[in-house]
Amino acid sequence: xxxxxxxxxxxxxxxxxxxxxxxxxxxxxxxxxxxxxxxxxxxxxxxxxxxxxxxxxxxxxxxxxxxxxxxxxxxxxxxxxxxxxxxxxxxxxxxxxxxxxxxxxxxxxxxxxxxxxxxxxxxxxxxxxxxxxxxxxxxxxxxxxxxxxxxxxxxxxxxxxxxxxxxxxxxxxxxxxxxxxxxxxxxxxxxxxxxxxxxxxxxxxxxxxxxxxxxxxxxxxxxxxxxxxxxxxxxxxxxxxxxxxxxxxxxxxxxxxxxxxxxxxx
Amino acid sequence: xxxxxxxxxxxxxxxxxxxxxxxxxxxxxxxxxxxxxxxxxxxxxxxxxxxxxxxxxxxxxxxxxxxxxxxxxxxxxxxxxxxxxxxx
Ligand SMILES: Nc1ncnc2c1ncn2[C@@H]1O[C@H](COP(=O)(O)OP(=O)(O)OP(=O)(O)O)[C@@H](O)[C@H]1O
Ligand SMILES: [Mg+2]
Numbered sequence: 001x002x003x004x005x006x007x008x009x010x011x012x013x014x015x016x017x018x019x020x021x022x023x024x025x026x027x028x029x030x031x032x033x034x035x036x037x038x039x040x041x042x043x044x045x046x047x048x049x050x051x052x053x054x055x056x057x058x059x060x061x062x063x064x065x066x067x068x069x070x071x072x073x074x075x076x077x078x079x080x081x082x083x084x085x086x087x088x089x090x091x092x093x094x095x096x097x098x099x100x101x102x103x104x105x106x107x108x109x110x111x112x113x114x115x116x117x118x119x120x121x122x123x124x125x126x127x128x129x130x131x132x133x134x135x136x137x138x139x140x141x142x143x144x145x146x147x148x149x150x151x152x153x154x155x156x157x158x159x160x161x162x163x164x165x166x167x168x169x170x171x172x173x174x175x176x177x178x179x180x181x182x183x184x185x186x187x188x189x190x191x192x193x194x195x196x197x198x199x200x201x202x203x204x205x206x207x208x209x210x211x212x213x214x215x216x217x218x219x220x221x222x223x224x225x226x227x228x229x230x231x232x233x234x235x236x237x238x239x240x241x242x243x244x245x246x247x248x249x250x251x252x253x254x255x256x257x258x259x260x261x262x263x264x265x266x
Numbered sequence: 267x268x269x270x271x272x273x274x275x276x277x278x279x280x281x282x283x284x285x286x287x288x289x290x291x292x293x294x295x296x297x298x299x300x301x302x303x304x305x306x307x308x309x310x311x312x313x314x315x316x317x318x319x320x321x322x323x324x325x326x327x328x329x330x331x332x333x334x335x336x337x338x339x340x341x342x343x344x345x346x347x348x349x350x351x352x353x354x
Pocket of ligand 1: 010012013014015016017018019020041046121122123173174175203204205206207209210213227
């Protein structure tokens, strides 16, 4: 058996799949697990820049599928974490260059060599999503607390269930606690109420995510980042730990403390 | 829900509540693959069939999809026209 194959998907685009993939992978690798990420977004490669590995790419997933490169050659080792690897997507090809059975074959080859394989799925329900889903043991669905994102998540949940991939788990990303409090954003309970699905983590809106992707350093490696903490928690839950959800109301960090000094009680 | 909120408070309901209500409704239609337009058509045909047998209050007919956990249902509320009570 070996590795657990995790697919990160969403339905709606731009909700944070790539961010989630990079951060969970980094968090797991920081706990000494051996992790291989696969960018399943052929033609719109992103995971390489979010992980800060864009300058090292020679071979990609399509080269492996077509036999012009060995799997090993397409595995780029992370700069910071020696147990973390990326298999990048091809940038100049389209999704049809890879098939679901190619993905199953590649993952089977990797399974004996690592602890986790994490596949970043493209948005949508087309070929790229099918590719990312085919080898999956565990599906994580990312959503935002917004009507359109939750609606599309529901569609994906239905598709995953009909493929008999086991019950998927939900990550609610970009929660703004202050907006929820003043009644202007769906709460965690609202989302769970309509989707009726297992929740594996919540991630607050956090500017550090942008800073992290500017630098190519996932926030999961930043001890002080709230979103980083949230992703580390998800990684630990994937590894089997039973952790309570983080308290989104609790603000820490320098800026929040400063804010409290300036407007006491705020 | 929202109407009630409006009447009680005289204010707009919080957008969070609006979002949740809209989401619930749209998901019911997505999951059953019955669009509001199809439901409207179904309602018209249902009214036509039932009217053959009983006099109904066409404007009062309410047909909706509901959902509890994994169970969906089609609920029809069809008021009959008030008729002078028949003597036995
Ligand atoms: N918790 C967060 N706080 C702040 N910004 C975030 C958060 N999560 C994601 N973002 C930002 O949202 C944008 C989209 O994220 P990302 O690329 O991970 O989404 P995606 O689902 O992979 O998109 P696509 O569907 O295009 O592949 C990025 O600019 C990212 O920095
Ligand atoms: Mg992406």
